[in-house]
Amino acid sequence: MSEKREGREGKREGHEAKHEGREARREGHEEKREGREAKHEGREARREGREEKREGREEGHEEEQYPGGVPPEWQVTIRRTLKEDGRYLIYYDFVPSPQAEEVELERPREAAERQR
């Protein structure tokens, strides 16, 4: 009887340990996510700073700076879908946007490294 109880106890402890492990992993994920968010906020702040600086520079000088007319800024939505035969299809939707962020393009290998 006591062996059976001990077995049950052991099982329960095992469950608890598993649960704690899950909790720890979840916390780890949370921390990682917070880190990512902080990085993103930093990037946003830097971008806003750059935007303000650029707007300041551009104010009143657009005509001089762009003799061919002010280049449009786009807010781009990229929609990826799969066709029935498995081939991909990508829709690019553009909306003119004075607030659109000038995309800072990464070098292909840098992008690949970041994805890794």
Added chain:
Amino acid sequence: MSELRWNPMLEEWVVTATHRQERTFFPPPDYCPLCPTKPGGFPTEIPESDFQIVVFENKFPSFRRNAPPPEVASYDILEAQPAEGECEVVVYTPRHEGTLTEQPVELIDRLIWVWTDRTRELGARSEIQYVLVFENKGEEIGVTLTHPHGQIYGFPFVPPIPARELAAHERHMERTGRCLLCDVLEAEQAQRERITAENEHFTAFVPFYARYPYEVHVLSRRHLQSLMDLTRAERWSLARLLKTVMEQYDRLYGFPLGYMMVLHQAPTDGKPHASYHFHIEFYPLRRTAEKLKYRASCESGAGTFITDGLAEDWAARLRGEGNGR
């Protein structure tokens, strides 16, 4: 089936893509595979009824992801490889009629945005060493679908022409400490007679060494390696200049001139290639309104082009100055 076969004499790959024989050949307008799918209508490549710009994997690709092994076995010096890579179709507009020339500059600007995005994404794939953006336009070039569109190939190797250009850039840089095409541009700007159009960021000209009739090169004034280096202002300038170049072509004979338009970018093989200079080349085939330039024996067998016109005259005609000199 597609595969790569090595030519040990020219030290270059040949792509064998037999399934391309089956590709759609001048379908009637109601069955154009590049039009949006109309409600209740024939299902095209694009399921939605409207769009701005669409990119999709070519149904008849020369290169593909997870390419199957070659059907023939390599034997000694005869080497075959899988044709790993990507082939995409870029549809510029939902409208079936017209050409890129007639589109507003804003659309061309958006198209350059898409080219840039595809270059970045395809170039990030480890198996893709070179991204070739191009447009074949006109029956004389062998186009089988008239709906305005272009293509993008992700090569598993650096193709021979960009490789030769790159080697020449590197040698020139070593020898002089300067960029080869920056020097060409400087010489063209000094002489001016072959320049056909220019703006604050780009110059279009018939090169001194043009091989095709009315061949035009569009060079960035700033030393850039690829589309990914363009600023927003440069992208806009490029869009405007491309439109001007295409309008000059269409005015030449009074009808839309067929051409091959090829973007020449640095490889995406992970090396810096700082010496390379991004540019776009147009190759029309029509030497007169009725006659075509063929790649005949001398061009195909010896690799030497023989032209029956002068770059200076072609440039003058493109500028609308009568018959040139």
